[in-house]
Amino acid sequence: MAYVRSPFVTFQNHPVEQPIEFDHRHHAGDEQIDCRYCHTSVEDAPSAGIPSTTICMSCHAQVWNQSPYLTAVREAYYTDQPIPWVRVHNLPDFVYFNHSIHVAKGVGCATCHGRVDEMGALEQYAPLTMQWCLDCHRDPKPFLRPQEFITSMTWQPPEDPQEAAALADTLAEQYDVHSRTSCTTCHR
Amino acid sequence: MPPLKPKLDGAPMKDTPTSFALPVVSDAAAAPAQDVVGEALDHASSRSVADEGAYGKTYWRSLEEKLGTAEYLEVTKPEFPEGADLPPTGVARREFMQLLGASMALAGATACSTRPVDERLVPFTRTPPELTPGNPLHYASGMTFGGSTSGLLITAREGRPIKVEGNPQHPVNQGAASQFEQSFLMSLYDPQRARVLRNGKSPKAVRTFGEEMAIISDRATQENGGARIRFLTEPNTSPVLAHLRERIQERLPQARFHTYASVSQDPASEATRALFGQPASAMYDLSKADIILSLDADFLESRPANLGNARAFARRRDPAEGKLNRLYMCEPRLSVTGGMADHRLRVKSQEVLSIASAVAARIGGNLAEVAAAGARKAPLSSEFQKWVDVVASDLRENAGRCVVIAGERQPAAVHALAAALNAELGAVGNTVRYVPATVTETTDASALRSLVDELMAGQVDTLVITAWNPVYRTPVDLGLEKALSAENPHRSKLTVIYTSLFEDETSQHADWFVPAAHEMEAWGDGRAEDGTVSIIQPLTQPIFNGVPASELLAYFLHEPFRTSYQILRDFWRGRAEVADFDTAWETWVSMGIVPEASAQSLTEGPNVQAARAVVDAYTPAATGELEVNFVPSYAVFDGQFANITWLQELADPISKIVWDNAAYISPATAKRLGLEAGDVAVLTYRDRTLEVPVWPLPGTTDDVVVLPLGYGRQGLHEVVARDVGFNANLVRTAKAPWFEGGATLTKTKKTHKFALTQSHWRMEGRPLAMDMSVADFHEHTGEGAKLYRVRGELPNVLPDFEYDGYKWAMAIDLARCTGCSACVIACQAENNIPVVGKEQVLRGREMHWLRLDRYFSGDEMGDVEMVVQPVMCVHCEKAPCEYVCPVNATVHSDEGLNDMVYNRCVGTRYCANNCPYKVRRFNYLHYTADKSPTEKMLMNPDVTVRARGVMEKCTYCVQRIERVRIDARVQKRPIYEKELQSACQQTCPTEAISFGTLSDPNAQVTKDHNDERSYMLLHELGTRPRTAHMVRLRNPNPALVPPKPAEAHEGGH
Amino acid sequence: MAETAAHSAAPLDPLEPRHLVAPHHDDKSLNETLLDHVWRKPGKGWFMLLGVAMSALGLLVIGVSYTLFKGIGAWGNNQPNSWGFGIINFVWWVGIGHAGTLISAILLLFQQKWRTSINRFAEAMTLFAVVCAGIFPLLHTGRPWFAFWLFPYPSTLGAWPQFRSPLVWDVFAISTYLTVSALFWFVGLIPDLAALRDSSKSLIQRRIYGLFALGWRGSGRHWHNYKIAYLLLAGLSTPLVVSVHTIVSFDFAVSQLPGWHATIFPPYFVAGAVFSGFAMVITLIVPARKYLKLRDVITDRHLENMNKVILATGLIVSYGYLMEHFIAWYSGSEYEIWTFYVNRARGPYAGVYWLMITCNVITPNIFWFKKARTSIPIMWVASIVVNIGMWCERFIIIVTSLSQDFLPSSWDVFTPTWVDWSIYIGTMGLFGTLFLLFLKFVPAVAVAEVKELQLELKHAAVHGADGVEASAAGTLTHGVH
């Protein structure tokens, strides 16, 4: 019972080596670049979007354009070959997760992906088990945050439980958030 | 560090315009081992020097070596999972070891994680601006076939087309697409498609081919103006191809173009040429027709105008839309249209002329002479007299609101009579208008006679065949195959150039074979029958190195290379009279339609007197013995769709046979000849014999044998189609392409196993597909009456669940449903439903979520009535399937959907047992295994591909619901009725299916549920279906209804 | 072995217990007689039978491996016949498995002395039949590797089994039945295992039997708890045995299929199970008592009594058929009428239907005649016929009902494949193998109980008929308050 819930089986907290040493700590942390700058389709598509090489180059044509760290990016760009990133968050094929609706309903990036700004190599933060999904789908309120903080890595709900509950109620009302536990919500 | 360059399947990226994306296969699965040519290409491109454009020398040598091997010539890959019913002796040693290994592996498998260890995310280098990964894109396009171009709307995901719908803006399609258009997508990804351009057996580059053609055309220009060049094409509907053709003719004035189509409109053209002075097409407005007389015209199914006809016809079958129309039909076999008829007369094909003449005689007026001429050619049998009288008087009473339609299989005389009748009855201008025909040249087999003669006489040096597979589909007496084979003494002087999607029967005789680009791979255009021009927009780069038709023809112009896109755009730029061409062009492409004025109606009315000449010119077909009838197949048409498994497994709407054609005869004839279903008989006709398996089919005229075309294919690489059924073209003659008497059937000792999706054709008196006359319906609406059983109040001890939000529901109107089967294919394409093959269908394991139940009533030895009932999961509120599932794999959603959770299913199959509608389908074998990389690209990524051992069924297209819901909720608005359609609803030509939420009182589905015709299938079981069916109403003429006691409503026992 | 005089004695009273054990035995000779076959080297016949059984078992291995490799598609199942041989065989085996516990438990509770000699035998049969039956529900699922989802355990999915489904009830019923039957059998075996341990000749045998005997030493304190424990297990097994086949019948009765949806199913299935179970006991015990030389303890009296049970349950089964048909007609439902009067009697499987009627309705009636009840060849053949008939009954219930239900458009026939047959025959092989091993390694008769019975019979001989009744009531139950 405990074994299948252990991070070893769920693949949590396991930094994944990528073909390019991309560091979220630097981009999301130090530089405070909004998640949506690179993950462009998170608000209107099921997939948040793995940035195309043009997005990398939109900055790195100007800054660090000689850096040896970025040789592979430049090579990918000029040879028109995609960069084969290694997938970190992998749901089974029969699970249809949609980023846009979660973001629209006030579920922040950090809620599921953790403190990406503190991860050198990206790792899976949440267990991604069905039970974990259900925990939020049954009672989404505690996991909501105001839209303006949707990509914030540091936002915390108010410490006072009553205040937090009030905020949760307001947000649920405002964003029209419902519990959805029908099977076809995720499995089609 | 993993390799930076993943293996991409497809053409080199450099040539890709950014406006459409490449198919990207992320799982990088290796091509199947049998894919010899593909392997060779990969091998070659990896070795070739980049500057040489992948055409290095090593390429040829290796490819030639490979091509010479037996594996290439003999396709070994089985299409389906091996049948499970092998005899024990069939377990070879190797397989046994595999079994052993499997059982050991299972024994050792514990606690294995399902997570793939190293899955890659392959983003675009430059994301095309219109594309968001994960969201679908829709492109307007078209498909040309049967002498007309349909307007299509194609859905693409991440650069790969996955679904074809009708273009809602197209005046003929109006959003509908038939089974052919939809399945055409499957041939795009068919791994058996030809990939190698070759001369003899030597692979060649396109450039080499182009140069060769330039040389041929240059030489011909100088020597004789192309006098020894012949082109054999499909009926042309494309303005750009017509333009290219004109230019070729300018350059090669002596070259000649021949056109061939299996289903030719020539008889109609011949008649209209006489009556109107030019070939014309009859455009029917069935929405205005109260009375329709069909003279062997399967106008709801036969190309090209069927989609529009079906829609208009069906509207008049719904009493909510006004007065019901009445359809009189005379035909030799039960067709889809015949199934919709209120009065159907079983006649032989050659008797149709006598019916037409007799009706004309009854109408009288200007028609007296032509009627008399007709009657001389074909005297009316006295048994039909009453029917003719009633029909004629009904037509006369409804003059101006009636129409007479002649079938494409009927001779010009019948078409002439139909046009004369329409003129006399005042139909012209009201219910029918005549427009100049899109295809003006002759397209039937007799037009090829001169070509074959020339070939045999050695008068042709170069024959360019762009028509699909003439060797297979031309009548046997034409001798085209002989002319192209070594039997022709002048064959060595002849160069045959053939282009096709597949290496087929004709390609075996081709000197040059050019793999054709699929219509979804190349730019083009085409006209619908009413003259509407569609722009055919490609959805991908050619996957198998195909050459577009326009590029191929352009080689004969010897001009600088232009792509099909440039050719098309240049042509329209030259032709369009618009100020801002670029903007106009963008609009046309996005709409898929060029807003040219569609064809104007002919103002000159038909010259009724000219009809007489046509009738006089008619030579009656031979009579006696059995009348042999050729018909295009409802599933594979004339065979050009035979390699599409969706269509092979599409049950014939009438006989429900899959993966086969049969010689259909009437049960009475079968009895007379001592033939049973599945017996193989020898058909003797005009000195030719053919072994055919027979199938007695109610509704067939006695002494008629119906042979569907399109089967018995022998194409080299068309593995799906090969040896399925028999080839009726082997007894078909150019002289009598459609019907003629004088055939005999002799029983042999052999039998043939037919796979049917429905084996019992009676309703056994149960209230299932409700079908009654208007008069009966009004009698039965009261309480305690027949209909009460299927919609009265029922006691209920179970709690009522509240559905606060949407309440998804469906209504199916049996009055509108013709059984055309477009919905079946739509469902299959949308929901990744596997094709299982004939063996599995024989075992009763077909997977279609949506099936069309077809019941006959009446005396099966005589006249029968047919009713079609589409049945898919009805999403019962009190679902019997759910409470027996031990693992909660099928439960209700909060919106009333009967959810099926594949990944939770362990496969006890109890749900299927307890489903009274038997709509659940089980993956008995791993039907989705062994898909080639291109076939995987066909899959809808929004729907789980089911593995072995799980149950599946109709979900009401829940993936569409969820996508629309998410979009609506992101935009903070409710779902609009129009934005959400189920796949079957979207494609249905007759609007028989409505889908939506019952929480909206104005939704069509709510109105349908509350309609007086609405009822619930098996209502008495208390399952409370969310799908309502609507009673089919018939509108019989009281004069033809037999007296009450004789009414054998359900027939059978 | 001396010829017994019992056969010549005229029976006085139907339940007169004298004939249940030949009178010339004492504890020691009983011991030797009943344990002898464990120590004897098995004969050629045993090895031959084992060879046959193991070959059939090989078929099972092939059939099961092939099924796992290919999928359920290897079987003849289709749409609409989603269940086929798998469930037929399951119900058939479970039914056979009913006689054992019934003989042991119910007859014990009703203090039927004659059960003593055959209960071990019947219990073993139960156990092995249930093992054979248990293969099918697991194997017939599309994805047997996920069958554990039927058990309620806290998974990471957060999903649970669905307790309204009779299939979950089945899981609990069959596993409980298997467990309780095994416990009951084992508890009964413990004293005999101790006897084997103590009469063993080699150290290895002694160690092995000693291991299973758990250190049983026949202590008065052991017997004190044992008697009540055994009786309680019997008491529990009685409702259990009824509940198990009731629940198996729910697999059908809970559905709404014509031919399945019937309230008569539970009693009719239980009777059918007992019917087939007793028939199977006869089928097995007739040769076994001959080869194991157990005619002294498994007497003709036993066989005759079992035949009476077969007759009685056969009549109940016939009544079940009659009622099904009556209710179908009485309901006026055209679906029910079609199923019973058109499809079953005249449909594509009419042959199987009439075979079923012949085997199950007509055959048992020969046991109205004492001659048939006491004739070894007749009863043996009849018992086999009854088991064929009961298999046909399950075939008729499952296949004909499924093949033609509500919508004629979906009707289709079921044709079994070679895999179906090999698995079916294979389970017989499994059963045979287990049974032959059982006969070889443990006493086929409950030795301790027979000895006790023997003692009572002696007392009865001394004290006369009244004493028989008194002491008969005392066996094993003696001392229970």
Next chain:
Amino acid sequence: MATETKVLDSWVLAEFATPEALVDATQKMREKGYTGMDTYSPYPLHGGSEALGLPPSRVPFIALGGALTGLTVALSMQTFMNTIDYPLNVGGRPLLSLPAWVPITFELAVLMAAFGIFFGLLGLSRLPQPYHRVFESDEFRSASTHGYWLSVPPTETAKSEDIMDQLKSLGATHVTVVTGENE
């Protein structure tokens, strides 16, 4: 059995010819005040428990406990899983479908009761017990087949020899002393 805990003890074992004789002798010995005796027989003795003066068995109470546990567990498990934790609309049936819970409740009660009986039996009989001092005697092996034995532990007042004499006088056919480890 560690060596340091080895306490050697001598018991007297007596074999009787018939079960009646054994019961009789036990009764007599008990009247003489011997305690800790035990009888050994291949099948239960009539009056054996009374002769040894044993209290009623506790197995039925354990069984009842098991049954009640099974019943409670089953009912609460089904209600929790299908009604409380993941309430799903299954075929429009009530979330708390108590009639549907009955079969499993019954089966689980039976199962738990059976476990109670079996493990209760083993526990109360202190089984499995591979070693016991009475197994030291080879003749004792007849106890499970055809012998009727009585064991009498020595007391402070009576020596083994006295006991042996008494037993012989009560009709024992064979008397012996076994020495073995304590339980």
